[in-house]
Amino acid sequence: MKRPLILVTNDDGILAPGIKALIEVAKTIGEVVVVAPDSPQSAKGHALTILEPIYLRKVDPFGGIEAYECSGTPVDCVKIAKSIVFKDREAALCVSGINHGSNASINIIYSGTVSAAMEASLEGIPSIGFSLLDYSQDADFEPAKDFVAQLIRYVLENGMEHGHLWNVNIPKLPAAEIKGFKICRQAEARWAEEFVAGEDVYGQENYTLTGEFKLEDQGEDTDIWALDHQYISIVPSMHDLTNYDSIPRLKEIESLNRKM
């Protein structure tokens, strides 16, 4: 039987430990093709490269796994995987990550990891973004692996609605202390920014972003709640940003026409 084709990408770059862990899991389940950025692309959101060319190079850092590094953003990687690498092959699944650091709550908006998964979902490929709540370069991805494998198998067996994706975050805990999976909504939160003023070598003033995560949601059905209570959070997500609830109320704007 043909093994399912799994596209693996990330935003931390093709040599990040997190993608290596994800490849190790995915290759036990399917045929893996890696297309990932040649440099770290964190916080790139859904950026894509237009007007200028990008580069794609076949590389072999994963012991014979088909792999390419791309000079573009995570979203570029998914687009070029589909158009240039796969051509007539059809991916059964796209997995992105495992990100070094949380993409829970509002971080989904800024995350290159989840944006890559969303781009794949737009192409009709079921897609999961995985993140571990550990920013360090030497984060331990071992405890996450069994859980990641379970979710990959679940999606390959059960499918996913067209255009949807999952944003999965994994607490930084030994496997035995992880209580399991929680299906959640995205917690309301924001980053309280502070820019640190500095100056460059030419004496010109500049600003570097720092920030503090501000949870504005006490719900017990959120991803932040789940992670705080030793669960892996799964937020089923989508690319339709329409606020349907407010449409009826705003219909009055259509009558502004007549006042002109």
Add this chain to the structure above:
Amino acid sequence: MKRPLILVTNDDGILAPGIKALIEVAKTIGEVVVVAPDSPQSAKGHALTILEPIYLRKVDPFGGIEAYECSGTPVDCVKIAKSIVFKDREAALCVSGINHGSNASINIIYSGTVSAAMEASLEGIPSIGFSLLDYSQDADFEPAKDFVAQLIRYVLENGMEHGHLWNVNIPKLPAAEIKGFKICRQAEARWAEEFVAGEDVYGQENYTLTGEFKLEDQGEDTDIWALDHQYISIVPSMHDLTNYDSIPRLKEIESLNRKM
């Protein structure tokens, strides 16, 4: 009476004709502060600049209007406006654009214009992204101006739900041919990509993205339908990407825990 403070930004860069038109409208209604990218930042999505510093320079291209150019992305512009430029001043509204080209349908995901508006909405600032369906540098923004003014006044008078924003697209038509406003949902669509292979001056192969917009939605309640029928589309949008409908069905995944 104090005039409302209006933050104006965009993604085409501070010298684009579209932002000039938006400033001309906004300054008739409120006190305007401009913080916009110093270079074109189209398709940057919700990218932000981390780990490296950004620059902010006071400039005066708008005849005495308080204005700053920023070396970062549209999202950076909103963050630095709030933290460094405004400090204790409170913006009553953020308007982004007027973008040269459509941000209707799935383009909202890639758009720097709408991402800037979304970032402002995360900060609790009512926010509107405006786009004109004309990609050219010498697009005519005059017909759009009265409509833009009407929407700005409506939001200043009626407010907007916390964390929400509007994605407004304006057809390329003389004012008399625009039929008015339609409150819409985001049309389902995707970009069918093609990468044009080329080579750089060193003979290295590369790829430049081109694409064709594929509408996958025949609904008459979408932004694309409205624009095709000579209306200005308003999609009330939000940053919560949770697909609430699928949560009950996916709850079965929580029982995977016990199989381990």
